[in-house]
Amino acid sequence: MKFAVGTLVKKGRLVLVDPVGTRHEIGDGTGRPVVVRINSHKAALKLALYPDLYLGETYMNGEIAVESGDVYELLDLAANNLRGNMDGPEAHTLKGRVGRAFAGLFRSNPIGRAQRNVAHHYDLSAELYRLFLDRDLQYSCGYFSAKNMTLEQAQLAKKRHLAAKLYVKPGMKVLDIGSGWGGLGLYLAAVCGAKVVGVTLSKEQLRVSRQRARDRGLSDQVDFRLLDYRLLEEKFDRVVSVGMFEHVGTQHYPEFFSKLKDLLENDGVACIHSIGRADGPGLTSSWINKYIFPGGYIPALSEVLPATEAAGLTVTDVEVLRLHYAETLMRWRQRFATRRPAARDLYDERFCKMWEFYLAASESAFRSGALNNFQLQVTRQQDALPLTRDYIGDGEKLLKTLDEDRPRLVV
Numbered sequence: 001m002k003f004a005v006g007t008l009v010k011k012g013r014l015v016l017v018d019p020v021g022t023r024h025e026i027g028d029g030t031g032r033p034v035v036v037r038i039n040s041h042k043a044a045l046k047l048a049l050y051p052d053l054y055l056g057e058t059y060m061n062g063e064i065a066v067e068s069g070d071v072y073e074l075l076d077l078a079a080n081n082l083r084g085n086m087d088g089p090e091a092h093t094l095k096g097r098v099g100r101a102f103a104g105l106f107r108s109n110p111i112g113r114a115q116r117n118v119a120h121h122y123d124l125s126a127e128l129y130r131l132f133l134d135r136d137l138q139y140s141c142g143y144f145s146a147k148n149m150t151l152e153q154a155q156l157a158k159k160r161h162l163a164a165k166l167y168v169k170p171g172m173k174v175l176d177i178g179s180g181w182g183g184l185g186l187y188l189a190a191v192c193g194a195k196v197v198g199v200t201l202s203k204e205q206l207r208v209s210r211q212r213a214r215d216r217g218l219s220d221q222v223d224f225r226l227l228d229y230r231l232l233e234e235k236f237d238r239v240v241s242v243g244m245f246e247h248v249g250t251q252h253y254p255e256f257f258s259k260l261k262d263l264l265e266n267d268g269v270a271c272i273h274s275i276g277r278a279d280g281p282g283l284t285s286s287w288i289n290k291y292i293f294p295g296g297y298i299p300a301l302s303e304v305l306p307a308t309e310a311a312g313l314t315v316t317d318v319e320v321l322r323l324h325y326a327e328t329l330m331r332w333r334q335r336f337a338t339r340r341p342a343a344r345d346l347y348d349e350r351f352c353k354m355w356e357f358y359l360a361a362s363e364s365a366f367r368s369g370a371l372n373n374f375q376l377q378v379t380r381q382q383d384a385l386p387l388t389r390d391y392i393g394d395g396e397k398l399l400k401t402l403d404e405d406r407p408r409l410v411v
Helices: 002-006 041-049 051-060 071-082 094-101 103-107 113-122 126-130 151-166 183-190 203-215 250-263 286-291 301-310 324-338 340-346 349-368 390-403
Strands: 013-017 023-027 034-038 064-068 173-177 195-200 222-226 236-242 264-277 314-321 371-379
Touching: 034 041, 034 071, 041 051, 051 064, 051 286, 051 349, 064 071, 071 349, 126 203, 126 340, 151 183, 151 236, 151 264, 151 324, 151 371, 151 390, 173 183, 183 195, 183 203, 183 222, 183 236, 195 203, 203 222, 236 250, 250 264, 250 301, 286 349, 301 314, 301 371, 324 340, 324 349, 324 371, 340 349, 349 371
Parallel strands: 013 034, 173 195, 173 236, 195 222, 236 264
Antiparallel strands: 013 023, 034 064, 264 371, 314 371
């Protein structure tokens, strides 16, 4: 076990305490030490054989304990050592080769399976998400357009940024694919004057979003539906999707963009906001696939752009958001830690450890540069938007004068 970890951890200071109490110092000795106790020989064997799955699982089960530092510091140490060597030793093992060969099977989300996969994560109680998200329940990367922004301010800025990119005008018909708890759809209706259709596969999110529309008197402007986007047969002036594309699956990219083209009016505009891989195509973490996002896959732009071209869509703008999600996740992680007892009351201690590991692993991946976010804007016609990007900044300024007068949107 020590040899296996020693080949990976070259920088920093990791102290492993084995089941008999022997301390093993690993790394170059720099930085704050992270001390991890392994409580059984069985846990040590699992970690040596398959750390991608068992590091998170043994932490959840109490088979390992972080005695100095915390789980974020442990995962950040690992991420910084793995960065630049993402293929790693496991890629050369039989398990790694088999995993790559069959990866496509786990990136397939046909109608039916897609809803079951979504339910695993998004049909958890909305009260859990209220513990750590902003008041508008935005479960995606915030946009930190100024220093010292709060989470609420960054999430409002994200909605503003997307609305400006979409170039939404009053009366336009807008589709939100993966509408979540409804925040973006409600914003586009209340601030931009759009008529919005939001589709989700989560029954819990649908319940909450419909209630929010009623509470805000926007039910006549926003129509939230429990529906797979592939079953829609309407046309829209604008289409937006935030945090949903990670659940499409590589096998379905041609289908997604072909359907997107069909949904758009001839002069329509779409914007896809997704997590992206900085290093090109890869594999979903086995732990993430089992416990957090079954069927999920984070795409690389090199996998996405060919599908847009094949569908006959024109890419009109690509923006890469680098550390914005790291900043968002840090705030989520801190809020979750503060309200951890309430999460334990909703679920249990094992669930809390699972969620801690998920948030910490995600933040460390964005901090290290392994992951980022991209916003991909596409159209059917080249002249659907102004010639320069100035309209985005101008639109944000205008929207800021409007949305700051509507505190009810973030209650």
